[in-house]
Amino acid sequence: DTGVSQDPRHKITKRGQNVTFRCDPISEHNRLYWYRQTLGQGPEFLTYFQNEAQLEKSRLLSDRFSAERPKGSFSTLEIQRTEQGDSAMYLCASRSEASYGLADYTGELFFGEGSRLTVL
Amino acid sequence: AQKITQTQPGMFVQEKEAVTLDCTYDTSDQSYGLFWYKQPSSGEMIFLIYQGSYDEQNATEGRYSLNFQKARKSANLVISASQLGDSAMYFCAMREGDDYKLSFGAGTTVTVRA
Numbered sequence: 001d002t003g004v005s006q007d008p009r010h011k012i013t014k015r016g017q018n019v020t021f022r023c024d025p026i027s028e029h030n031r032l033y034w035y036r037q038t039l040g041q042g043p044e045f046l047t048y049f050q051n052e053a054q055l056e057k058s059r060l061l062s063d064r065f066s067a068e069r070p071k072g073s074f075s076t077l078e079i080q081r082t083e084q085g086d087s088a089m090y091l092c093a094s095r096s097e098a099s100y101g102l103a104d105y106t107g108e109l110f111f112g113e114g115s116r117l118t119v120l
Numbered sequence: 121a122q123k124i125t126q127t128q129p130g131m132f133v134q135e136k137e138a139v140t141l142d143c144t145y146d147t148s149d150q151s152y153g154l155f156w157y158k159q160p161s162s163g164e165m166i167f168l169i170y171q172g173s174y175d176e177q178n179a180t181e182g183r184y185s186l187n188f189q190k191a192r193k194s195a196n197l198v199i200s201a202s203q204l205g206d207s208a209m210y211f212c213a214m215r216e217g218d219d220y221k222l223s224f225g226a227g228t229t230v231t232v233r234a
Contacts, residue, residue, distance in 0.1 A: 033220060033221070035222075040226075041226060042124075042211050042213070042224030042226055043211075044224070045221040045222065045223075048221065056221065089163060093165075095220060097218075108170065109155070109167070109220055109222060111157075111164060111165035111167075112164070113162070113163055113164040114163045
C-alpha cells in the first residue's frame with residue numbers, strides 16, 4: 001500500500017501519560033499536515049511541514065504538543081501529560097507541492113486512516 | 121466567523137435516488153479551492169471531488185458532481201443514484217490560496233435506505 005499510513009490506529013492512555021503518533025506520508029510528497037478531529041466535528045488544522053521544516057502551528061497546538069519531521073519523510077506528533085480533552089482522532093495528510101498548477105491537478109490532500117486517542 | 125457552513129446535520133435518501141448536500145463558504149481570497157470528502161464509520165477521509173475558484177466548469181467525478189455557484193459562495197455536492205455504500209459523513213472543505221490548512225465544515229451524515 002503506497003498511501004499515507006498512521007500508527008498506532010488506536011491508543012488508550014491514562015491522563016498524564018505521554019503518547020506519540022507516527023505518520024508515513026506518500027513517499028514523493030513534500031508537504032505533511034496534522035489535523036485533529038473530535039467526535040461529530042470536522043477536522044481542524046494543527047500544523048504542517050514542508051520537507052523537514054515546520055512552517056506553521058495552529059493555536060490549537062498547546063505547549064504539550066510537539067511535532068517533528070526529522071528527515072523530511074515520516075513525522076511524529078507527541079502529546080505530553082495528556083488530558084481528557086485530548087481525546088480525538090489525529091489525522092495526517094500529505095501532498096506534493098509540485099503538482100499545483102499542472103493540468104491534471106486534482107487538488108487532493110491525501111489522508112491517512114487516523115490515530116484515535118482515548119484519554120481515561 | 122465560520123469559513124465553511126454545512127447546515128444539514130443528517131439526511132436520509134432512498135437507494136438509487138439523488139441527494140444534494142449543501143455547503144456555503146466565506147473567503148476574501150480570489151484563489152481558493154473547495155473539496156468534498158467522505159468519511160465512513162471506519163474513519164478514513166476519502167477524497168471525492170475538487171473545484172478550483174477559477175474553474176469555469178462544475179467538477180464531476182463519476183456519480184459525484186459539484187454545483188459551484190461563485191456569486192452565492194456555495195459548493196453543493198450532488199450524489200446521483202445513491203448506493204447503500206454511500207452511507208457516511210460528508211465534509212466540505214476549503215483551501216485559500218496555496219494554503220492547504222483546510223477549513224472543514226461540521227459535516228453531513230447521509231444514510232441511504234434500501
